[in-house]
Amino acid sequence: MIGVAAEFLLFAERALRAQLGRFPPIDVLVRQTYQAGVGSVALLTMLIVFAGLNLSVQSYATFERFGGQDFLGMFAGIGGVRELYPVMAAVVCGARIGANLAASLANMKISEQVEALEVMSVDPMRRLVAPRLWAVTFALPLLCGYADVVGIASSYVGAVYQLGLDGGTFMSQLHEFVGLSDLAVGLFKGLVFGWIVALIACFHGYRAAKRDGAEGVGVATNRAIVHGAVVCIVLNLAMSWVLYG
């Protein structure tokens, strides 16, 4: 357990050095960002629509108990933009992007392609890991912003068309209480989550050894998803605590 954590820190240090050393070639970066970002849009849209609707419906049920249903706009806006949508984007994209990263790296590792790169004196950290880290770090804030828009729109639809609340009240609550700083916090969280999800996925992919065979790929994928999700949720608490506590 502690051994793995130490290994992870060493890996993070190498990866960060490779990431900051030289900017990866633009074409590789664009391709990776495209794969990570655009590939997740459909899944994310579906999830955020239901999450946004549900945020309205469920908080309505709670607020109604003490007659505060008019504050739904504020609650849906602040809760969504600051907390729910960044975490959802991170967990979902971790499940998709992170799993893909871990699987592809683990596949390269067990078919000894990484060693082949080293033999050709190409640094695999710089060649394989750095562009992926950059790509996900770019993609996730964009996805977070997209999730904010879709989520608030579906909260509005839920509040106005399903629960019959007043649309004007919802919008004025939103204007009054959700500011640019909340949006910035959400996007910043997305940035951090993107980097950490990619790092964890690359770490687990990179740890797969040839003797593990095909099962090693499965284990790496599974760990990338689970560890990514847990770390993002815990980190979200830490960041909220620092910012709002």
Place this chain on the structure above:
Amino acid sequence: MKWLLDSIANVGALAAFFGDVIGTALTRPRYVGETIRIMWVLVVRCIVPVGLAVAPVGAVISLQGLELFRMFGLDRLLSSLLGTAIFREYSPALASVMVAAQAGSSIAARIGTMRVRGQIDALAVMSVDPMRYVVVPGVIACAVVTPLLNVLTNVLGVASGWVFAVPLGGVDHGAFIEHLTAQITPADLWVGLGKCVLFGTSVGLIAGHLGMRVKGGAEAVGQAANDTVTQTIVLILLVDYVVSMALLGAGL
């Protein structure tokens, strides 16, 4: 268009698979020992990630909710928001998502690996029905373990919310407990547990379905494990929303 037709076909196949599983689960013989073994494995594998994922959510609700309620001087009411949110929504949904990520993907990978290695066909040759021996225990185990884990995460979520509300947030302990016990009804608990049974069953079903459909080699196994996670998360959120609407309509 093709995408649409494919997904309709997928839903249909899943429904047929569900019927098949129910039919098999209701008839004899049952492999009780195998089911209990899988349950134990699931509990051991899931308890830490599920706990770690749900506990911070209570803290975040306290943190943000306190700020909002302070504006109106209602911070004594925080625990009723926290309690209902944790018991009804976040604990069941998040616990099930983590069960899908941890257990669902490993069940799909296991069944897929058995399929690739021809072990499923070998079972059929020995006249052991693979549905009965491999799939049904997994589904039942998921359906039983998810609510059990949910009980734990309910406690963890409320406890972490308490930490951030009372010692760190300055809410009165008595008021916190009073509003918690006054607002949380047994119905809230049962709603959460019922959702977990539903979600757990769908985790097991999707994992079994995608695992049994694996064709080819190791990559297909990985793909099945991965698809299990994403498809279950979509299904969980969809079902969650439908259930919330239905309960709101029923006035529960």
